Amino acid sequence: MKYYIVAGEASGDLHASYLMRALRQRDPQAEFRCWGGDRMEAEGGEIIKHYKDLAFMGFVEVALHLRTVLNNINLCKIDILLYEPDALVLVDYPGFNLRIAEFAKEKNIKVFYYISPQVWAWKKNRVYKIRANVDKMLTILPFEKDFYAKYDYPVEYVGHPLVEEIDDRVKNDVRIETFRQRYGLGEKQIVALLPGSRKQEISKMLPVMAAAAEVFPGFQFVVSAVPSLPIDFYHKLLKNKDLPIVVDETYPLLLNSRAALVTSGTATLETALLKVPEVVCYKGNFFSYLIARFLIKGIKYISLVNLIADDLIVKELIQNELNKKNVANELSKLLNDGDERDKMIREYAVLREKLGGHGASDKAAEVILQGIGK
Numbered sequence: 001m002k003y004y005i006v007a008g009e010a011s012g013d014l015h016a017s018y019l020m021r022a023l024r025q026r027d028p029q030a031e032f033r034c035w036g037g038d039r040m041e042a043e044g045g046e047i048i049k050h051y052k053d054l055a056f057m058g059f060v061e062v063a064l065h066l067r068t069v070l071n072n073i074n075l076c077k078i079d080i081l082l083y084e085p086d087a088l089v090l091v092d093y094p095g096f097n098l099r100i101a102e103f104a105k106e107k108n109i110k111v112f113y114y115i116s117p118q119v120w121a122w123k124k125n126r127v128y129k130i131r132a133n134v135d136k137m138l139t140i141l142p143f144e145k146d147f148y149a150k151y152d153y154p155v156e157y158v159g160h161p162l163v164e165e166i167d168d169r170v171k172n173d174v175r176i177e178t179f180r181q182r183y184g185l186g187e188k189q190i191v192a193l194l195p196g197s198r199k200q201e202i203s204k205m206l207p208v209m210a211a212a213a214e215v216f217p218g219f220q221f222v223v224s225a226v227p228s229l230p231i232d233f234y235h236k237l238l239k240n241k242d243l244p245i246v247v248d249e250t251y252p253l254l255l256n257s258r259a260a261l262v263t264s265g266t267a268t269l270e271t272a273l274l275k276v277p278e279v280v281c282y283k284g285n286f287f288s289y290l291i292a293r294f295l296i297k298g299i300k301y302i303s304l305v306n307l308i309a310d311d312l313i314v315k316e317l318i319q320n321e322l323n324k325k326n327v328a329n330e331l332s333k334l335l336n337d338g339d340e341r342d343k344m345i346r347e348y349a350v351l352r353e354k355l356g357g358h359g360a361s362d363k364a365a366e367v368i369l370q371g372i373g374k
Helices: 010-026 038-042 059-064 064-082 094-106 126-133 143-150 162-174 179-183 199-215 231-238 250-255 267-274 286-295 304-309 324-335 339-355 360-371
Strands: 004-009 031-036 045-050 086-091 113-116 135-137 190-194 220-225 245-247 257-263 277-284 314-318
Touching: 004 010, 004 064, 010 031, 010 038, 010 113, 010 162, 010 360, 031 064, 038 045, 045 064, 045 231, 064 094, 064 314, 086 094, 086 360, 094 113, 094 126, 113 360, 126 162, 135 143, 135 190, 135 360, 162 250, 162 267, 162 339, 162 360, 179 250, 190 250, 199 220, 199 231, 199 257, 199 277, 199 324, 220 231, 220 250, 220 257, 231 245, 245 339, 250 257, 250 267, 257 267, 257 324, 267 277, 267 304, 267 339, 277 324, 304 339, 314 324, 324 339
Parallel strands: 004 031, 004 086, 031 045, 086 113, 113 135, 190 220, 190 257, 220 245, 257 277, 277 314
Antiparallel strands: none
């Protein structure tokens, strides 16, 4: 079978790579043509566009790059027609992928959507577009099935892939035990800085995160960098701060850390599943943030950890709240043994139970193969 897969972000690249592995186990002749990243390529995918060329974050940023976005959409449509896939698999990335879904449906191509857009938070009208153009939605958050049921649209809840992905990678990552030695980090306890994967968000998060290092001289702050961006980019943002930078070693870093400052996104859930106390950070373009606040109704939290738990497990510092003073204050509660730290770790265990066990990728692969009649 021929599969065309579109993932527009680092997390989508990760989830799609595990799905590709599960599909190949059931369909040894599987061929993959993809928009994604290095992990999808490692699973045998032919990459047409790397996600680093697609990652525009926020309303204003998308508007500024609208011509590029539209050109990419047209390129994707043409490439799908030329490839003639048996199934189109879309991974999150809704602004782009919902347009592709509509096009594919018109061309009678089977459309599967893995990892639902957050339509329960905003743009609920997108549900009708999904119902019209997506043959099967595969959801990963426990409350999404009930949400879609309100719109008379049955979906498949497969569980969250991060549970198995983290366990698998931690079990097989030989770099964890040697992490401190390889980077010469010594005995000081580590605070991990996870500023995100996109240039725009890193530019806003990293300077504020790094400023907190001045308040805690007894700890060493270590920056997690993505391989798709040059190290010089991080050094310029850090200016004169001599903080270690590690590339593509997020899990070894977290597993050697006392606590973490994490940009809102999938990384907040990864950090929680690795049982590392965290402060969630977010600062976006001012106008994009105002638009988002206007559009999002009835949602109390921005981090996946709090959304899934439906409770305030981790502190969220958003926009103007994200400053050196607040970061230092919240971080201090987690660095020392005490009630705040203990409570967060206990609630992480409950969160993991809510997400279910292993097998999300396998379940998703089974649904897709059943859908195309294999």
